[in-house]
Each structure stands twice: as C-alpha cells, then as structure tokens.
Amino acid sequence: PGDIAEVGVYRAGSARLMCQVQGHRSLYLFDTFEGLPNTDHLDSRFGAGQYAAAFDKVQSYLNKFPNVHIHKGLFPATSGPIADKRFSFVHLDVDLYQPTRDALEFFYSRLNVGGMFLIHDYLWAEGVRQAVQEFFATREETILELAGAYCGIVKL
DSSP states (O other): OEEEEEOOOOTSHHHHHHHHTTTTTTTEEEEEESOOOOOGGGGGTTTTTTTHHHHHHHHHHHHOOOOOOESSSSSTTGGGTTTOOEEEEEEEEEHHHHHHHHHHHHTTTTTTEEEEETTTTTTTTTHHHHHHHHHTTTOOOOOOEEEEEEEEOOOO
C-alpha cells in the first residue's frame, strides 16, 4: 500500500512509466523545472540550470493520467501537500548530494515497510552515492546496486 513519488522529473519519461502502472495510487511529482540548483565540489560534474524542463510540457505529457500531482519548486520546500501521506515507491533522480539527502530524510519515515527507493545516478554521481551511503550507514536496509546507474533499497 501507499502512493508513489518522484523527485527529479525532468521531461517525465520515468513519470510516464509510473503512470502506466500506478493503478489506484496517486503519483506525486516534484521538480524545480528550472534545472539543478548551484553545485559544490562534490557535485562538480553538474552545473546550475542543467536539466531544466518546461512545466507546461510535462503537464501536457501526463494530462491523460488520473491522480497525478505535479509540484514545482525546490524539494522539500514543496512537500507540504504530502506531509501526511504514506508511500510504496519513491524514485529519486536529483543528481546531487544535498537534494538526495533531503529527499531520503523526508521520505524514509513515510515509506511503508516493503516499500522501495529507486535512486538514479548512484553508480556514477559521487554526491548521490555519498548521500545514500551516509543515510543508510546506521540503518538495517541493504543498498542494492542495479543496472543503469541505479541503486534500490527495500525498507525493512
């Protein structure tokens, strides 16, 4: 049980796949739609403004699917509408250390036992990898390295 969330929507390719399997669940999408925020040395492979996407195009691309809620702005500042929700699946594709850490902090307590984090860029983005490893260092869950630069974590 639980809704689905994605932080880091870009042009909504992954979101559309989730729409096709969401069933009765709500899908909550979060992105700045202005690209990445400023980066520091840990995230130096990325630049501010990289991965900007048009909010209206994403909205149009997903408009035929029910129960899709798109929130524009920097997460977790935009998380108010889901503060009391529970989740079964959370996809993170935010590329950088701090946004990854912030999203894990927000969603971990809201992810149901048996729910899953799927985190993009884990295998090659140093900041993402560090944020995930630090966050789960004191927790029971195992970080599973997956194909396509992903990692997955099932909540125990």
